[in-house]
Amino acid sequence: MNARQLFGGGVAVITGAGAGIGAGLARHASRLGMTTVLVDVDAAAIAALRDELRAAGASAVDKVCDVRDAEAVQALADEVYRDLGPVRLLVNNAGVEQFGYLWDTPVENWRRVVDVNINGVFHGIRAFLPHMMAGDTPAWVWNLSSIGGVAVVPLQAAYIMSKHAVLALTECLHLEVQAAGHADHVHVQAVLPGAVVSNIFESAGGVDGGDTSAAETQRAAMLDIKAGAMDPLVAAEVVFDQAAQGRFYLITQPDYVGSAMTERARVLTTHEAPRLRTERRFDPAQS
Template sequence: MDLKAGEVAVVTGAASGIGLALAHRFAQAGLRIAMVDVEVERLNEAVEAVAATGAEAVGFTCDVRTADAVNDLATRVVEQFGGVQILCNNAGVADTGDPWFGPIESWDWVLGVNFYGVVHGVRAFLPHLFGGGHIINTASMAGLFPGLSPIYDASKHAVVALTENLYHQMNLIEAPIGVSCLCPGWVRTGIFDAERNWPAELGQRPESSPVVETVKGHLERAIAEGLTPAAVADLVVDAVTENRFWVFPHPDWLEMAADRWQLVAEGTNPEPPNSVPGMPPRDQLAAEIRTALGLG
């Protein structure tokens, strides 16, 4: 669909990173923006920054993990703007806890934000989009092949699956609703520090797992050297206007996903990629992790 001035975009996770860049990009196109986040101070600053460009931007505090909160958000957004055309289910977090020996709350948190946040967003806003609209769900390249984080990767695989299903269903019923799935590699955002939003009601923030402790220097550098969020936002707008499902800001990563599927098709046991861009080669990483785990 073409973006028209005055249309309304809802962006979750809009206080930082990709979400903030999306808000700026939609503002540039003349849209009115509902900027949604759980981090109040940062959200206020972000709304001010977008509004300073002359756009109509309104901040909505909401924790996307809860269905009631997102349903209430949809009511408030429609009351404020009269309707919605673009929905970006983008809020996301990455964990550092040990998936197998650490607290189960790491799973609750990451799946709550990354997966249920998207489920709640689609369910709450879909009824408002039948006048014509587009949904963009932020997954990750980690949704196309498993990497180093079982919890994060599982959440993103689930987002890819639900988004592809949604696309088929919208087409089947000939709904005037486009669907896109955003799968970035490394992007220069605040994701490395995601546990700043660890919810108090889940108890103590889990200790970092030995694997995360080992790779965190590499991750931090890869993210710091990643693509700019603004470049990702441009690609999202292109995908909306061209009605394209996949948004791949890092096409060079696709070979790893294709290699994975080749093994699946052959029924061959899984092999991790030899090297992920921005990370050390697999052998070096494996040696570092084995040492950290005391395996020599």
């Protein structure tokens, strides 16, 4: 069964849909015939995307919601199920970046990363998954980890930590859905994008004191990578196709991300300590 047969006609709820891979997933979901619920804190961005999708003949609604707010996410889930019906696809995608040495990272910036990248995924699961399990129609949950979920990178510790956490959470959730007896119709999958065009690096937090130069040098290095990053719509098509094949790890660039997964496995197997690389451009196979 292909992606259109599997997802077409269903409802997709996508957090962080205002830009980057979230917007790419929303556009491709619409092309497959899904009703898209565009969720973001940027009202203007999701309103513009809603209008774009509707102009192309798709069904789309925009919902301003902060995934850090558990009550707001629960209200969103209740509203979607009441007004649009069962959710076929939940994409917990909203995420933020942070640059700088860990000891220089402002407490509020650390909390922002944890609240959006980790708690936001938890809130989405807690609000939507009970609805999905209570129904008898096929449903999918995609949690956005990252190539950073299988790599280690200095000066991005908060972000890397959060993506490792999301990957572990998703792997555990996959088992919990099986243990609870719902794996026949609820499918949990982990999305690990490589470099995909977005504004996450520009909007990333930095440091107010300490070594600001190091933080901004790392931001510049990531912006260099962005110059050769994958188009979000192309990335979305790859993710949907892999999901339709029943894979658990959905990888936008199989060779690029796969090399980071292989290297991570090698380091853990050999008990090798992380090594600092001097190259400015991040190569996951060298991390």
